[in-house]
Amino acid sequence: MKRIATAGTFGSDPGEFKFPYDVAVDARNPGQAYVGDNINGRVNVFDASALGFLGTFGGTGYRVGRFSIVRAVATNHADPAGGVWVADTANNRIQRLSGDGQVTAAWGIAGRGPGYVTRARGVAYRADGTIAVADSFAHRAAIMAPDGTYIGMFGRISKLNGFAAPGKDTNNQMTLPSGLAYDISGALWVADTFNNRLVRFDGSGAVVGETLEGSVSRPRSVAPLPDGAMLATDSGGSRLVRVEANGAVSTKRAGINRPTAVTTTPSGKAYVAGSRLVIDDDTGARVAPPDGAQYWDAPQGLAAAADGTLYVSEARPNTPNGARVVRGTPRIGGGFDWETLLAEGRGPNQVIDPANLALSPDGRTLLVADAGNSRVLRLDAPGVAPPVRQRVSVAVGGGPTQGTITSDPPGIDCGTDCSQLIGGNRVVTLTARAATNARFVGWTGDCAAAGANTVCQLPADRALNATGTFGAVPPPPVKLTSLSLTTTRWHLTRKAVRKRGSRKAKKAQPATKARVRIRLTQEARVKLQVEQARPGKLIGSGKNRRCARSKSKARIRAGSRCTRWALLPNTRNLRLIEGTTTVDVGPRFPGRTLTPGLYRLRATATDKQKTVVKRTSRRIRITR
Missing domain, CATH: 2.120.10.30 (TolB, C-terminal domain)
Incomplete structure (x- = not known):
């Protein structure tokens, strides 16, 4: 068996792991590999063929869309749309995410939740x-x-x-x-x-x-x-x-x-x-x-x-x-x-x-x-009847990550714990809380009279059913605030050199492995590309002055010489979360090994509202 690629190392940065437990590959083309990053409470996503890091789903937390101890992941090999099911172990639930990380369903109730007991003695x-x-x-x-x-x-x-x-x-x-x-x-x-x-x-x-x-x-x-x-x-x-x-x-x-x-x-x-x-x-x-x-x-x-x-x-x-x-x-x-x-x-x-x-x-x-x-x-005993309790059930409309509904008396935290038995002589208070970048739209069902008020109060004198609907609020446009490299001097793979005469022996060296740090103000898709420095000629004047492509081997006067940046066709696509993400880079880019010369990286971030921002890195010198 031949190892064809490796991914990850110990740590908490995106693409790194703390005791990963499981991996699954979906049926997308190209396929995505999902790794349950156990202690980090998330799923790291890779290109299934080359194990290039694509992004991270989730992160440690209690609410739907977050995870706590990821012990298993699974995919449906017959679904070309891809996606992953995640065993959210410490939160006692299963979450289903699409191939781009959107939560489409969540279910499961903790035996430790209100109204439930586990091995009660x-x-x-x-x-x-x-x-x-x-x-x-x-x-x-x-x-x-x-x-x-x-x-x-x-x-x-x-x-x-x-x-x-x-x-x-x-x-x-x-x-x-x-x-x-x-x-x-x-x-x-x-x-x-x-x-x-x-x-x-x-x-x-x-x-x-x-x-x-x-x-x-x-x-x-x-x-x-x-x-x-x-x-x-x-x-x-x-x-x-x-x-x-x-x-x-x-x-x-x-x-x-x-x-x-x-x-x-x-x-x-x-x-x-x-x-x-x-x-x-x-x-x-x-x-x-x-x-x-x-x-x-x-x-x-x-x-x-x-x-x-x-x-x-x-x-x-x-x-x-x-x-x-x-x-x-x-x-x-x-x-x-x-x-x-x-x-x-x-x-x-x-x-x-x-x-x-x-x-x-x-x-x-x-x-x-x-x-x-x-x-x-x-x-x-004969003649004694248990107290009457009524079932109160709620549902979250608009998507499982848009908000939650809780109850007083406690017991409902929907999410996934969406039903509770309440004493029949009580008044139950249901409260809708919108998530960040969401808003509460209104109630339907038994709470319809409350309209867009986030609080609904009802007597629990019968079985009750209510739905609270939330809607997304577009966040501010994404900002790509940083694009930095750990080193800008790279070299290609170097073969070993034997000692001969006055020539010193040199060990073989793998190609430089640098790291690029990308900082975003919100979740976005990031396209990572390479620009190559090529000689150019200044043309035009004033605001129209630019560095244009020159004919091969053409002689250019010293005052008209410039460096133009040619965008290479090779692209690495990432789905990154808010904050700083560290990604491994080097002379070997998807589909191409860069030759000696001067380069720079270009990152293009696109958020869910299709806002596009770009940023380029410092110049990178590649030698043999």
Whole structure:
């Protein structure tokens, strides 16, 4: 296999790469090669035959048209118009771009977005009905109003994309939280499992307390006590602990093999689950499992009602399709009569890897953290109905990069996240924001009455659909503000010279590889050409005086000699973004090797409004 060309080097300039991941070639003629420039958050585009750099699509960012971690690119070999599909990994979406870099479609929703959960392992009720969810793989606590409307999240929230970031750099940052519960004051305690601590948030999401470093290991579950303290499972320490409001930790029960869950009744009676046992903490007695089994099989969640009813979620990894949630009704004389509420599966009333449980303050609604299905299930007692929520859907007209529509209550950020369930008694506010070089045109659908006002308010008393349309605003004409070279003295490829007599030996030298820096005030197509210096003759006078072509070998008086610049036919076409782009150049130009002599580069930039500007470089001397 013979290498015919190479492209790129490590760096952030256009045409350079930081850990490129994928490449694809489209069906245009000539074809374009698209390279996923992973860490730089963009796609570099090359001539597929000679690997000449053509331009860059995207750049790091959250909005449509920008990328964050480009892991894959793909093309349609049957489409002569070309273009590329881009896996915009960290933004959790796919974007489709035409061959000239225009975004034609974008789709995909982050499981970390408002109203979604990823492998949620914990759920809790506050006294007023507010619901908190330990959204484990999103490293946050998601907060829902009593009517089911998403209202916010606790954790370290990225200003770039609005998602929670894992780690422990700040006291509000969590890593794979597993369980949570509200204390009697309304503060939220979260078992921040992989940061080995319990952390206490106030109603605004500010951290107001946490356990000391090293006091717990891999906590998995937490439950409130009537005196304001909390119980928590210290899974790495094989114990049940009591946690005071100030974060002080003491052992409540030791010797529990990998405790996974704890629950309390309103009066403070506690149950704790280990890997194969469920224990009544008041008496130390084991709670017998259903079906006459000797041991439980990986109980993951517990909930206990005021009347003594006990709910258990059981993963049962040793039983095919065995995951379940069971309810135990207290028997006269002790023990429980068990019934299965949910069995394993992906249906609406099934679970996979069920985790922590929570009962509503009145004990009539059970919430199940259905981790394997990345959702929370709600089971209501007879006569209890879930709150009514309405679907609010929006669309962006005029092109996916022209603007966005957001909502209050939060949840819609369209873009790509264009639908949300809102409590039926709420008023939803939709706000249209135009992108740079765009303007908002107006609303249609249910927001038509708002006209060209960027804000639309509607009662969510029914399903709503609205479209906000944007239009492009032409930017100022492009300016080509700089065209500079790293060196103006070039040489052709030099062969090695052997030492002979007084002649010194010389190593072979490749042709000069220079770099030209082109600076634009906006995105434009740039045509890079070469002008060659040739002898000429001054003709005319005054404003009409110019350097004209002279006949070959003609004798010209000294005062009439001039240098004219002949434009060579060879062209290199680039599609460049705003700012400075660095491009490799040398004596080998597309289709031609320049001979010794005097030259200069000419750059011609054309923007989307067909404005054309030109600029030439300093003179280049090429020698052998």
